[in-house]
Amino acid sequence: MQHLDHDRLVFLALGESDAEDGETTHLDSCPHCRGELATLQHVAGLGADTQGLADLPAPPEHVWQGIVTEIGAAERLPSLPAARRATASPDGADPASPAGPTTPAGPARRARRRWPRWATTAVTAVAAAAVAVVGTAVVLGGPAADPEPGPEVLASAPLAAFGGTPKDAAGDARVLADGQLHLHVANLPAVPGYYEVWLINPTNMKMFSIGVLRAASGDVLLPLPPNVDLQAYSVVDVSAERYDNEPAHSGDSLLRGTLTG
Secondary structure, eight states, X not given: OOOOOHHHHHHHHHTSSOOOHHHHHHHHHOHHHHHHHHHHHHXXXXXXXXXXXXXXXXXXXXXXXXXXXXXXXHHTSOOOOHHHHHHOOTTSOOTTSTTOOOOOOTHHHHHHTSOOHHHHHHHHHHHHHHHXXXXXXXXXXXXXXXXXXXXXXXXXXXXXXXXXXXXXXXEEEEEETTSEEEEEEEOOOOOSSEEEEEEEOTTTOOEEEEEEESSSSEEEEEEOOTTOOTTTSXXXXXXXXXXXXXXXXXXXXXXXXXXXX
């Protein structure tokens, strides 16, 4: 039994095209191809499920070495001379051949659309790298560009558990030059309502809300009011709030920290 091409299974797993009637019949009767397709669909699903992840770790060195090896092997393959490429007919036949140009049909036409094996291997290696580092971008054919520097950090504060909050709750806050507060929290206790973020003036305890958190752990960017005086409103506070239509601070602070910088 002749199995389906690996690169064709990749396209089917990614949803780039639908299976033709003959392919569907083959998959129904071939456990080998059906299992390979299921594996590729699982890999594609892992990539789709991790689109929102950030702060990714650097990929292992052996992953990059494997990709570089595959690219190098591809570059060493012989290619069609430039003169023959220039005179080749649109259907890919070579007019210089003794048989003259021919029109491919049936299996021959399909075979001409196949990816070279090295290209399929390289794509598979890149896909494996993407799953391993959950979305790390790979630039082929040259050195990786340096990432764009993020906004300057103007001030920062470690956030510690406050009052009766469990001691494993923690976080940090960073005031960015683009006018936003980057907040990271971890292990906040479960609350019946939601979490709210405040800036407090420790001298007179005046305060104002700058936004809410949707989860007990994670990151959020909150816009700061224009021209906010961070020398005066220097305390970052995360509170537990209820859905009670009361805009004032509940008095139940979970995390606090003082901005410096």
